[in-house]
Amino acid sequence: MSVVLILVVAAPLLGAALLLLPGVGDRAARLIGVGATAAALVGAVVLACAFRRGRGMRFETDVSWAPSLGLRFHLGIDGISLPLLVLTALLTLLVAVHSLWNIPPGGSSRAFVALFLLLETGTLGTFAALDLILFFLFFEVVLVPMYFLINRWGSPGERGPASYKFILYTLLGSAVMLLGFLLIQAKTGTFDMVELADRHGAGMSHGVQVLAFLAIGLGLAVKVPMWPLHTWLPDAHTAAPTAGSVLLAGVLLKMGTYGLIRIAVPVLPEGAETFAPYLAAFGVVGIVYGSLVCLALLRDPDGDLKRVIAYSSVGHMGFALLGIATLTPQGVNGALFVNIGHGLVTGLLFFLAGAVKDRHGTALLGRLGGGMYGRTPRLGALVAFGAVAGLGLPGLAGFWGELLAMYGAYEPGAGLSVGGYRTFLAIAGLGTVLTAAYLLGLVRRLCMGPAGGEPAAGVDVTGPELVVWTPLVALTLVAGLWPATLLAITDPAVRALMGGS
Template sequence: MRYILLAALALPFLGAAVLVLRPVGDRAARRFGVAVTGATLALTVALAAGFDRHDARGMQFATDWVWASSLDLHFHVGIDGISLPLVLLTALLTFLVAVHSLGTIPDGGSARAYVALVLVLETGVLGTFAALDLILFFLFFEVVLIPMYFLIARWGTPGERGPAAVKFLLYTVLGSAVMLLGFLLVQAHTGTFDITALAAAHGSGMSRGVQILAFLAIGLGLAVKVPMWPLHTWLPDAHTAAPTGGSVLLAGVLLKMGTYGLIRIAVPALPQGADEFAPYLAAFGTVGIVYGSLVCLALLRSPDGDLKRIIAYSSVGHMGFALLGIATLTPQGINGALFVNIGHGLVTGLLFFLAGAVKDRSGTALLARIGGSLYARAPRLGGLLAFAAVAGLGLPGLAGFWGELLAMYGAYQPAAGLSHGLYWVLLAAAGTGTVLTAAYMLGLVRTVCAGPGRHADGFTPLPDVGRVDVAAWGPLVALTVVAGLWPASVLAVTDPAVRALLGGGA
C-alpha cells in the first residue's frame, strides 16, 4: 500500500514526459491529460480509502530512501491527517482543469505543451504536501514555479502575461531562496533535514535566537506564497493575466503551499520563533482580510474593475484568515486554517472557472463591459456564479464558513503567552472583514448577475453551461455543500494530527 503514494507522485511526471517525448495531436493530448490526472485522482482516493483514520496523527504510506548519504539527504515522503485533504484537493482540481481543457485552451501554444506543464505542476504540488525532508520539500516547492510561469507567460492575456509572469517568478524565487537559508540554518544546529524528527524535537538543539532567525527566514519565504500582505502584490497581476486553468490551480492549491509549510515545518520545529512572530503573523493576516475586502469594494465601483482581479484580492482576505488561525498557535485556530485551505480551494477554484467562462463568453472580464444581467443572458451560469459568491462570503452551511469561524475562535482564546487583548482587537477587525466580504460578494452578484444589460432593446444572450462545464464545475459545487454541512469530513482527519504536531498527543 505504501507504494500508492509513490505512484501518485510519479504518474503525472511520467505523463508529462510521454507528452514531451512523443508528439501527439491537440485532441489526443487533452484526452491523455484527463486520463493521467484521472488516474492520479483515483490513486489519491485509494490513499484516502486506505488511510487509518484512527491513527491520523501518524505518518502513513511512508517511504524513506537514502538519497545522498554524505549530505544526509533522504527521499522521505508520507501523509498524515494534515496533508491528506490537501493531496486530495490537488488531485481533484488538476483533474477538473484537465477536463476543462477538453472544451477550451486559450491561444498561445499547443495543447500538448499546456497539458504537460499542468502535469509537472501537479507533481510539484503533490510532492510538496508529501515531502518529509526539508531539501525535498524545497525541491518540490521549486518545481511548481517553472510550469506556472510558462502557463501565465504563454497562455495568459496578451499585453499582461509577460510582466505578470516575471513578477510571479521574481517574488516566489526570492522567497524560496530566503526559505532555503532558513532550512540550512536549522540543519546546521540540529544535524538533520528530517521534518518529522524536527517536529518531534520541538526546537531541541536550537537556541531561542537561532529559532527566531530561522523562523523569520522560513516564514518570509512561505508568506510570499500565501500571499501575506504586504507581500501579495504579485497575486492580482498573476490571476488577471493567467488562463482559467492556471488561475484555478494558483488559487486552489499553490497558495496552500505557504500555509501548509508554516503548519508542517515552522510552527512545530521552531516553537520559540513561532511564539515571537505569531502576533505579527496575526496582525498582517488581519490587515490582509480588511485590505483585500476594501480593494474589492473599490474595484466594484471602478471603471477598470476586473472580475478576476476582484476574486484575486478576495483570496488575499481569505488567506488572511488562515494566517490568523495559524498565529493563534491553538488546535482550534490551526484546524481552522486547514479548513480555510480546503474551503478556499473549492470555492475560489469554482469562482475562477466561472470568471473564465464569463470572460470567454462576453470577451472581457471588465465589469463595465461584461454587460450585466447574467441571470437573463445565461441563467445557469448566473446562478452558479451567485452560488459561488455566496459560498465565498462564508454563508453557514457552505465550505467557506467553518474555517473562518474556527480561526476567529482561536483568536478569542489564543495560546498561553500571547496577548489576549491584541488578539481580541484583531478578532474584531477580522469580524469587520467578514461584513465587508459579504458586501463586495453581494455587490459582485448584483453587478454581474442582476445589473442592467448593455442594450436598451433587450439582452444579448450568451452560451450557457454546457456538458464539459458541468463535468468540470459540478464536483466543486457538490463538495462545497458537503464540506459546509459535514465539517467533520475534514476536521476528524486534521484534528488528531494538529494536536500531535503541537505536542498535545492524540
C-alpha cells in the same frame, strides 16, 4: 500503500514524459492529461479510503538519497496533508477535463498539458515530502510551469510583466526559505521533518529559532500571499489563463500555509511564539485590505472580475494566517479548513470567471453589465452560489474555517496576549462584513438589473462545463454541512504536530 503514494506523485510526471514521444497530437495530448490526472485522483482516493485516523505518518517511504549530504527520499502523509493531496488531484483533473475544449492560443496543446502535469507533480510532492530539501525541490518545481502558463497562454499585454513579477517574488522567497532550512540542519544535523517536529525545537537556541522562523516565514508568506507581499498575485491572476488561475488559487497558495503548519510552527516553537502576533496582525490587515480593494474595484469601470476574485483570496488567506498565528489546535484546524474551502470555492469562481470572459470577450466589470439571471440564468445562479460560499454563509465550505480561526483568536495559545488577539478577532469580524458587502455587490452588479455592456456570446452553461463545475459545487455543500468529516481527519494530526494531547 506507500507504493500508491509514490504513484500518485509520479503519475502526472509520467504523463508529461509521454507527451515527449514523437507523433503525439494535440487531441492525444489532452487525453493523456486527463488520464494522468485521473490516475492521480484515483490513487489519492484509495489513500483516503485506506487512511487510518490518528497520530503519526501513514504510507511512508524513507530511503537514502544522497548519503554524503544526509538527504533522504522521505514521503508520507497524515491528516494535515491528505485533504490537500486529494484537493490538488481533484482540481488538476478538472483543469485537464476543461482543457479538452478550452486551451487558449499561445502555444501547442502538448506544452500546455505537460506544464500543468509538471505543476501537479510539484504540488503533490510538496504535500507529501518529509525531508526539508525534498520539500524545497518540489516547492521549486511548481514555479517554472506556472511562469510559462502565464507567460505563454496569459492575456496579451499583461502576461509578460505578471509572469516576471511572479517568478521574481517567488524565487526570492524560496531562496530566503532555503537559508532557514540550512540553518536548522546546521544546528540539528538533520533535514528530516518528522524528527524535527518531534524535537519541538530541541537543540536550537531561542535566537536560532527566531532567525530560522523569520527566514522560512518570509519565504512561505510570499506564497500565501501575506499582505504586503501579495502584490504579485492580482497581476498573475488577471493575466493567467483559466487553468492557471484555478491552480494558482486552489492549490499553489495552500503551499505557503501548509509549510507554516508543517514546518515553521512545530519545528521552531519559540520562533513561532515570537512572530505569531505579527503574523496575526498582517493576516487581519490582509482581510480588511483585500475587502476594501474589492469594493473599490466594483466601483471602477475598468475593474476586472478576475482581479476581484484575486484580492478576495488575499482576504481569505488572511483568515488562514490568523488561525495559524493563534498557536492553538482550533486555530490551526481552522486554517486547514480555510485551505480546503477556499480551494473549492475560488476554484469554482475562477472557472466561472473564465466562462464569463469567453462569452463576453472581456472580464472588465464596466463592459460586462448586468442581467445575467435573465440572459444566462444557470451561469448567474452558479456565480451567486460561488459568491455566497465565498462570504462564509453557514452551511457552505467557506464558513467553518473562518469561524474556527476567529474562535482560536478568542483564546490564543499560552504566552500570547489575549487582549491583542481579541482585537485581531474584532478586526477579522469587520472583514467578514466587508467581504459580504463586496461579494453581494458583485452578484448585484453581474446578475441583477437590466442587461448591459457587451452582449453575451454562446449559450448558458453547457454540458461539459457542468461536468467540471458540479464536483466543486457538491463538495462545497458537503464540507459546509458535514464539517466533522474533515475535522476528524485533521484534528489528531494537528494536536500531535503541536505537541498537545
